[in-house]
Amino acid sequence: MALTVLDPSSERSITTRALVERPASLRGRTVGLLDISKPRGNVFLDQIEARLVEHGAIVRRYRKPTFTKPAPVDLRHEIATQCEVVIEALAD
């Protein structure tokens, strides 16, 4: 007889969401840059910011309290409401 077991997983299915269409240009767009608080992350992001500004983007900088924990909900909300474009990246 076939064995019945209980599912040890979260029983969740992954939701897929369509990406927002890429903007043709960053000119006049607000771009969020999140520093995850790894050492020297600011050095890297300073360079990115300079390049974005050259392209006419408005850059807003954010910082997580620590790289070891997910960004707090309030910070994610702040970024979502203040920015049109987010560059998501990890640094190490």
Place this chain on the structure above:
Amino acid sequence: MPDPSLAPLSDGVVAVLKRDCPTCTFVVPVLDELRQHGVLTAVFSQDDPQFPSGFDVIDDTDLRVSYHHDIDTVPTLLRVTGGVVTGRVEGWNQQQWQDFVGIEPLGAGLAPYRPGCGSLSVDPDRAIELAVRFEGSVLRSRRVEFASLEDEWEAMFDRGWSDGLPVVPPTPERVLRMLAGTSRSPDEIIATVPPDLVPVTVEKVAINAVLAGCKPEYLPIVLAAVAAACTDEFNMHGVLATTMSVGPVLVVNGPIRRDIGMNSAGNVLGQGNRANSTIGRALQLVIRNVGGGRPQGIDRAAHGNPGKIGLCFAEDEEASPWSALSHQFGYDAGVNTVTLFPGEAPHSIVDQLSRTPESLASSMAAVLTTMHHPKLVLGFDAIVVVGPEHARVFADAGWNRERVLDELNTRTIRPGSELARGVGGIAEGIPEHLASASLPKFRPNGLLLVHAGGGAGLFSAVIGGWANGTVGSQPVCTPIDSWR
């Protein structure tokens, strides 16, 4: 447990019997007397609906009525008032029966006392089957039915439930048996598990404890560990997602170690003891299966370590010259606790020549200064697992836990000039502006001491930690008994 689908019993006196019980046969004439007095309203038989003959017997061979009315012994008389059981007598005791039904004499001429027999509803061979049949509805998890041609062990690998070793099929029977290890309700949510931030119930933890190979008596430790791991303080998200090699390391203190047969002696950090091997594994399977944390997924470890299958061990408190590790966290001796530490694989301290505590402390300190990197300090905690032969060197000199920790901390202070970036031709190191300071290897309370290991061998072990403090992870020591 009341079952709403169960028809209420009719008011009056109800008897539950089985043919295969001499006392039940013995009391048939008495039941006949009760019937003649008009007080007997129903007779249930557990094994033969024809017994006792001449009565209007209700078939309870599926044991539903017996199970739900907690019949332990047959014969049992139940008094039913307004559909609710308000009293019961078990076995045959003439005086009790007379008092119970308010009729005297009853069973005149019969021996006044005969013990009853065990109810089939509490037969150990059937207990789990009945629990699943009548209480399986408390289990909320999705049922997964394997195909008849599927090998169940392979099927569980195929579904991604395994950490790479075989797992035990979590049948409803096994999960209910596991849940007997705690008084907590199966549907109680005990933590939010990273990285997917999934609320986890006692039941889901029990399922994963079955997978891991735990016994029910280990479950309270697993529950305590899951709850502790998922605190902001321990930061399981970071411990999982880090590129460093660490995983949760569990140290158990208190009498529960002995009760469940944990190893704190020879090969304490190795294989061969079921509790040691499965408790830490159950926690890791919860993180994997419920939280969704998988290697090369959100688990970004560059190398990991073999202890990430699950690393759990007990302190040898009985032979220890010191107070327990849990005492370092403020718990009294005798309190069952589990301490979670974000640790890498253990490595050895070999010193077979030191016979003075000063020499041994310096020896250990020399090894400790190299932990993770000789030029990195303060960022990582460590557990020092002191073997009995090393501990004796300290104990003979009267060094208590605090003294050993003080000496190790003092002896691991290094001049910043040796640690700065670039010194010794090594780029790694502390920032140059700290070069003029004297720097301890460990932050205050960053060293944890555990007494464990085999009785022969002048060795100890170090388990190096991960980013410490509020930036990363704090060791968490939590009591176990509230999870029993």
